[in-house]
Amino acid sequence: MTNERFLRIDGRDNVLVALQDLKPGVVEADGVAIDVPQPVPQKHKFLTECLSKGDKIYMYGVPVGSANEDLPIGTMITIENVTHFADPISLDNRKKYEWQAPDVSAWEERTFQGYHRPDGKVGTANYWLFIPLVFCENRNLKAIEETLKSSLGYKKPNEYLQYAHELIGGVMEQEMPLRNRVFENVDGIKFLYHDGGCGGTRGDAETLLRLLAGYLQHPNVAGATVLSLGCQHAQVQWFQEIQEELYPQASKPVIYLEQQVIQSEEKLIKKAIADTIEQLKEANQIERKPAPLSKLVVGLECGGSDGFSGISANPAVGYASDLLVALGASTVLSEFPELNGVEQDIIDRCTADRVAEKFVDIQRAYEAQARAAGSGFDMNPSPGNIKDGLITDAIKSAGAAKKGGRAPVSDVLDYTEPVTRPGLNLLCTPGNDVESTTGLAGSGASIILFTTGLGTPTGNPLASVIKISSNTSLSERMSDIIDLDAGPITRGEKNIEQVGEEILEKIIAVASGEKTKAMDLEQNDFILWKRGVSL
Structure with missing residues (x-):
């Protein structure tokens, strides 16, 4: 009522x-x-x-x-x-699950304008990617980024320079005019800064390489330049072996450069710039062409949740997910700590015993690891969550799970595993916003629906993040980060289905090249989950 x-x-x-x-x-x-x-x-x-x-x-x-x-x-x-409190889970008494798919006749002939890749995937953007295999290359990466973005027309004007000069009483020198984009069909050059690749455990290095493989082979990537120091744990050969294991059909151009082989840092940087510009000429030949909506891979994420998230934004995203699944697309629900309390419903919805068993195995192992570290899923709500009415993890989880709609679960993926099946997928990530969105993109999501009740600027280097507010006050207060408002649901002005359809239309527009607020802000967040306890 x-x-x-x-x-x-x-x-x-x-x-x-x-x-x-x-x-x-x-x-x-x-x-x-x-x-x-x-x-x-x-x-x-x-x-x-x-x-x-x-x-x-x-x-x-x-x-x-x-x-x-x-x-x-x-x-x-x-x-x-x-x-x-959450009910215990059981594999022994799985209920038969039947799902009535929503009517998608209005979208069956719809397409989006995407970039078709040789492996059959379709990207919603066309980026060139720079990947350091170790943090030692971050400085070189910065020099390359400043050079290429300025010279190729990707640099964004600094809107705060004039303000700073006014505060210090100085006169701002004339800025160099920004040039037009040289490669019209290349949407940007992206750089993955991180602090891994050496030190830590061998497991950390392997996880990093598996994640980076997902980024390199992402449908939004035309090709990549990979920088290696040479002596780190995350070796080039190991990286190539992981790509062959996870992405055997991959065939995109990759430039590998190793600093300890090249005579100087200057030569490394110049070679990276020169070789990349040559490859950008080829990447610029790829143009957007129509693709069926079944080619979409859409991540489902929330962050900075409030007491309305599970009432408005999350179920609206869930309905959009159901529409996409009915159209043959793939959706990916992340954040396993935020499924605590609804596991049995997930188990019942799994399309096969092996899928349900994999979910339970991963979930129990994750929970045991948290307990061993003196934590647990019940400690997941943040102070902001609690202040806004999410006082137990089960309350937060039951509302968060609404993002997955009611479609059957077609597959369960551990962290860094790629999406290979249409339908609703579950991906093991922590509840940390950026670690989770980083994982979603690493598994192939080209668009991420991100609901929030408190406001968070999270974005991703490759996946277009569509931010959906649970309440209109947030949408008005932080309009620079919010793309769509689900607040009318709580006021009875719109129903969940209506907002879900609006979200699907937004997805189609963004998949065809429309920018999101996070893209405008160049919010390129990338954080590796090192598989330690992170809720």
């Missing part, structure tokens, strides 16, 4: 979500008068029944916590009076 003041998400729930700040007093829900003894801030929850100590709190139709003490009806739930 819902009105303009509060919402019951599922008929089995024993809490209501405040859609606006509620003052103490009596409210009526389903014909029951509820005395709310304290103010309830917008997005927080209050009980529709009395609970004894140990009784379960239900939200989204699943248990999300247990009462720490006897709680009267109308009590607002908090981290003091409620503890995280």
Whole structure:
């Protein structure tokens, strides 16, 4: 049930979500008068029944916590009076799952304008990529970036120079005019700065190389220049072997340069610039051409979530995901810590026993690793989450999982494994926003739908990140980072399906070359998950 003041998400729930700040007093829900003894801030929850100590709190139709003490009806739930609870999971009693796909007749003949690759994939952008195999090459990378972006017309004007000169009372010298883009069909040159490749464990180096292989073979990449020092753990030959293992059909141009073989740093940089410009001439010959929507690979991510995320933005993204799956595309739901509490639903939706078993194996191993380090999935909500009503991991997870819609789970991928199947995929990543989006792009997502309730500027070097706000206040307050607002859902002005269809139209536009806010801001976040405990 819902009105303009509060919402019951599922008929089995024993809490209501405040859609606006509620003052103490009596409210009526389903014909029951509820005395709310304290103010309830917008997005927080209050009980529709009395609970004894140990009784379960239900939200989204699943248990999300247990009462720490006897709680009267109308009590607002908090981290003091409620503890995280999630049902145990079982592979033995998987339920038969049936899914009614949404009507996609309006999009069956639609296409997007993409870059067709020799391996059959279609990119939504055409980038040249620079990859350092070790952090020692970051300085060289910086020199190359400054040179190529300025000389080839990719440099963005610095809008703060004049402001800084005014503050110090100086007169700004005339800036060199920015030149037009030399290669019209090359959307940009991207640089993957990182702190890995040497030191740490051999496992860290292997994970880095597997991730970098996914970036090099990403559908948005025309080719790459790889810089190596020479003595690091992450050797060129090892990198090539991993590419052959994960991407046997790969055939794009790659320039490999090793600093300890070339006579000087200056010669390395000049050769990297010269060889890359020659390859850019070839990459510029590739033009956008129509492609079916089934060629899309779309990541599903959230960050800076609030109490409305699971009510508006996440289910709208879930409906867009269902539309894409029905059209034969691939979607990828990440952040395994944020599936804690909804695992059984995921298990029931898996299309095969092996898929369900892989999910359970990865999830249990991840949880055990967290426990061994003195942490756990129940510690996942951040201070910002808690302040905005996500007080247990199960509450956060049940809302976060809505991004996956209701489609069956066609495959489960461990970190750095590439997407190979259409349908809804699950990818093991941590809940950390950038580590997760980095992993989504590394597995092949060319577009990432990113929902947020508090606001986060996260972007990615290769994947176009579409930012979707859960509330209109955020969209208005941080309009420079938000692409689409799902806030009208909480006001009853639009339904989930309508906003989901708007998201699909936005995906098609971005896949055809429209820039997102994160792209305009050049928010190129790239952080490797070293497989330690990161929630």
